Amino acid sequence: MKPAESSKATGASFTLHGAGVSGGIAIGRAHLVSTARLEVAHYEIALQDTEAEIGRFDRAIAQVYGELAALQTSIPGAPVEIKAILSLHAMLLKDANLSSVPRDLIRNRRCNAEWALVLQMDYLTSQFEEIEDPYLRERKQDIVQVVERVLKAMLGTGHAPAARSHEEELIVVAHDLSPADMILFKQHQYAGFVTDLGGVTSHTAIVARSLNIPAIVGLHHARSMIREGEVLIVDGAEGVLIVNPGEQVLAEYRERSRAIGIERQKLKRLRTARSATIDGVAVELQANIELPQDVKEVKEAGAAGIGLFRSEFLFLNRDDLPSEDEQFEAYREVADAMDGRPVTIRTLDLGADKSINGADRGGPNPALGLRAIRFCLAEPQMFQTQLRAILRASRYGKVRLLIPMLAHAHEVEQTLAAVRHAKETLDDQKVRYDQRVEIGGMIEVPAAALSLKYFVRDLDFLSIGTNDLIQYTLAIDRTDDTVAHLYDPLHPAVLQLIAQTIRSAKRAKIPVAVCGEMAGDAVMTRLLLGFGLREFSMHPAQLLAIKQQILRTRVRDAEALAARVRRTHDPAKTRALLAKLNA
Numbered sequence: 001m002k003p004a005e006s007s008k009a010t011g012a013s014f015t016l017h018g019a020g021v022s023g024g025i026a027i028g029r030a031h032l033v034s035t036a037r038l039e040v041a042h043y044e045i046a047l048q049d050t051e052a053e054i055g056r057f058d059r060a061i062a063q064v065y066g067e068l069a070a071l072q073t074s075i076p077g078a079p080v081e082i083k084a085i086l087s088l089h090a091m092l093l094k095d096a097n098l099s100s101v102p103r104d105l106i107r108n109r110r111c112n113a114e115w116a117l118v119l120q121m122d123y124l125t126s127q128f129e130e131i132e133d134p135y136l137r138e139r140k141q142d143i144v145q146v147v148e149r150v151l152k153a154m155l156g157t158g159h160a161p162a163a164r165s166h167e168e169e170l171i172v173v174a175h176d177l178s179p180a181d182m183i184l185f186k187q188h189q190y191a192g193f194v195t196d197l198g199g200v201t202s203h204t205a206i207v208a209r210s211l212n213i214p215a216i217v218g219l220h221h222a223r224s225m226i227r228e229g230e231v232l233i234v235d236g237a238e239g240v241l242i243v244n245p246g247e248q249v250l251a252e253y254r255e256r257s258r259a260i261g262i263e264r265q266k267l268k269r270l271r272t273a274r275s276a277t278i279d280g281v282a283v284e285l286q287a288n289i290e291l292p293q294d295v296k297e298v299k300e301a302g303a304a305g306i307g308l309f310r311s312e313f314l315f316l317n318r319d320d321l322p323s324e325d326e327q328f329e330a331y332r333e334v335a336d337a338m339d340g341r342p343v344t345i346r347t348l349d350l351g352a353d354k355s356i357n358g359a360d361r362g363g364p365n366p367a368l369g370l371r372a373i374r375f376c377l378a379e380p381q382m383f384q385t386q387l388r389a390i391l392r393a394s395r396y397g398k399v400r401l402l403i404p405m406l407a408h409a410h411e412v413e414q415t416l417a418a419v420r421h422a423k424e425t426l427d428d429q430k431v432r433y434d435q436r437v438e439i440g441g442m443i444e445v446p447a448a449a450l451s452l453k454y455f456v457r458d459l460d461f462l463s464i465g466t467n468d469l470i471q472y473t474l475a476i477d478r479t480d481d482t483v484a485h486l487y488d489p490l491h492p493a494v495l496q497l498i499a500q501t502i503r504s505a506k507r508a509k510i511p512v513a514v515c516g517e518m519a520g521d522a523v524m525t526r527l528l529l530g531f532g533l534r535e536f537s538m539h540p541a542q543l544l545a546i547k548q549q550i551l552r553t554r555v556r557d558a559e560a561l562a563a564r565v566r567r568t569h570d571p572a573k574t575r576a577l578l579a580k581l582n583a
């Protein structure tokens with residue numbers, strides 16, 4: 001087989017179109033990944049260190065070879081199939097494709113050992129995918145398993161990556177990435193990413209947006225058309241990917257990228273500005289986070305609080321569940337850091353596109369299956385662990401509980417009973433917590449939006465999850481790029497449900513926010529203000545652009561046009577009115 005290195009050649013220029021999920025422009029070299037290979041660090045080895053790096057690689061190969069040999073002798077009574085697999089793995093390890101080609105990649109391309117090995121693994125597995133015989137095709141799994149063993153052996157034996165990581169010049173190209181894969185990006189510094197699959201409000205895209213790097217999903221065949229090392233331009237706003245651009249195009253995009261950078265710098269001046277409209281109406285801007293480490297950006301953006309902490313991300317990329325203490329520490333860290341500003345912790349929203357390692361995606365139709373509060377109520381012990389952890393953290397700030405995917409009044413009742421139970425067990429153990437922790441519900445299923453009476457009666461606040469509200473109203477899987485063109489936030493049915501929810505909450509005198517992606521879309525800001533919304537929660541990276549839009553808005557004008565939008569059921573007219581509103 002040819003070494004992966006031979007695929008580095010650059011070819012003709014071409015352009016692909018997908019859905020931009022995160023603005024800005026990235027220019028870099030393509031880095032092809034199969035899913036879940038992102039944990040591996042990518043950095044450049046200094047010329048004088050290459051031989052030492054090759055030594056590190058050789059030692060890991062020898063170690064794993066020794067482990068496999070020991071396993072073969074230590075389990076004498078093992079079934080013959082297991083022995084056959086172990087000897088196949090030992091054979092693969094000895095093959096020059098795995099034991100030698102990565103050495104050349106380290107030497108010639110100065111990749112760190114893990115990166116070189118994964119590059120070669122991706123190349124080999126892609127060769128296997130072309131084999132017709134299904135038995136042989138499946139053998140690519142063996143290569144992956146052997147490589148994973150070697151990667152584990154190298155864990156913790158690497159150099160610290162250079163201060164300016166080589167990753168900053170790499171654009172990840174993948175067929176598909178799960179939200180669990182994407183969250184690993186937070187430990188990396190890639191310039192951008194592009195995928196063949198995915199919708200703009202999938203959790204994969206949401207995490208990408210929180211990284212604030214240019215990204216495109218739904219490119220269909222990018223992974224098979226692009227070769228490792230080719231130069232790419234990612235225009236995340238327009239969803240345009242240019243492969244092997246000419247010098248003139250490159251110069252033009254470098255200029256655009258510089259202009260975007262200047263704009264972003266200017267926005268930073270708004271950090272401490274009061275968030276209010278021209279006519280003096282105060283608007284609360286909060287932030288969405290996935291992990292405690294995101295709080296740094298929340299503070300940099302000057303957010304008034306955290307309107308959505310997607311706690312389920314603490315549960316991904318691991319084989320066990322986080323304990324009560326571990327969860328408590330994570331929630332306390334955020335509560336502490338926010339200094340008394342609200343921290344809205346959403347209880348586990350697992351299911352659909354986010355699943356715990358090893359668990360399947362939850363039934364024949366995961367988005368309609370045992371997801372979010374349904375899953376928590378079906379797993380009372382796990383739910384109690386989380387509720388206790390959140391309640392314990394409530395002593396350290398203004399913690400609020402948010403319940404996802406409510407559809408039935410009895411789900412609210414059962415959740416409130418579960419919270420009462422968690423409080424009682426804490427009382428019994430004399431553990432302190434904030435007795436008045438507020439409990440809110442997400443309105444993201446049309447059934448909830450249409451029966452708000454039940455929800456406003458028993459809950460302290462509401463938060464509209466527009467991502468799911470659109471998905472469930474229009475019956476469009478938000479992760480499926482084949483129906484992405486039908487995912488329409490301006491559909492009259494969606495707008496009616498949002499406007500109605502805001503109005504009902506106001507009548508019931510309970511606070512209401514929007515925390516879906518719509519809250520961070522400046523095109524929608526005036527319309528939402530016109531519907532009466534005064535609380536928005538979004539990625540920290542979007543917050544200052546939304547503040548700028550608020551500072552330029554007169555609520556009275558927005559209300560008049562929003563009322564007209566509510567009265568129309570004609571999509572073309574809705575778009576025309578929105579354009580007028582934003583003029």
Ligand code: PEP
Pocket residue numbers: 206308310349444464465466467468469515516517
């Ligand atoms: C939503 O559905 O709009 C929401 C904020 O929740 P998530 O995107 O995590 O499903």
Ligand code: MG
Pocket residue numbers: 404444465467468
């Ligand atoms: Mg949701």
